[in-house]
Amino acid sequence: MKASLHTAGLAILALGVAAVVASSALWFAGGMNTGWTKTYIEITKTDEVTGIEYPDKVNRFVPGVDFLVPAIGAGIVCIFVGAAILRVHRKSHAP
């Protein structure tokens, strides 16, 4: 039981660290978008005959601050919860 508490604490801590690292990495890779998350981007093209400029949509996930902030927040909560569990476990094993 005590060993599984230690394992759970470690797992939650690791999950929190992974969430912070992965979401930050995804946000950096997406061009550090400080706006809203987008599921497509638009490339402006020009019709040769009419000269009309039109947006051509390309599916691409671009994480924004509405993705980054909750993901980092959830990660930090996991880190604190995992650390608290490990602390309780350590105290219960103290000589």
Place this chain on the structure above:
Amino acid sequence: MKFASLLVITLASATITNAQPVAFDFKDPKGVNNIVFKLDAPLESINGTSNGISGTISADPAEPEKIAGKIVVDATTLTVPNPLMQEHMLGDEWLSTKAHPEITFEVKEVLNPKKSGNEGTADVKGAFTLKGVTKEITVPVKVTYLPGRLADRTNGKQQGDLLVVRTNFQINRGDFGIKQGENLDKVSDVIDISLSLAGAAAK
């Protein structure tokens, strides 16, 4: 020689006088016709597009002030890049597209027409309908007439003319019952709208 010149002028005048308006269909299978809308917002401006455009404009290149017709935008085709924002925009509180699936502009009157070669400008007064509310607005329009260019867009399958229409104008969402006086700290009342359309008249 004088008689010949007079005949040419008379025939030309008769042709212009009797010229029939040509109906240009704005349903574009190439998906180039587009509307772009923009609203200011604190984090970043909200930019959306649609190419669900249809409608017919009857125009006589010889008499640009005699334009009639209606442009229809399928409101359900309006898109913004954020899926949650998209859901809210089309939902009952904002555009309510299930109840009001069309945004329309019907031409009523053409003011201040100016023509230069195949291009013309005018202020077009018309009935703009959004979310079931109709208001009369006047928009500046630039028109380019491209005779015989339809074949270039259809790889020679169809002969005919093209009419390119461009306009930029603003409306206030509150005037059309879209959260009047609400959420002004999140989304501006003013909506910038740009339309770039090509209509085809097959011969």
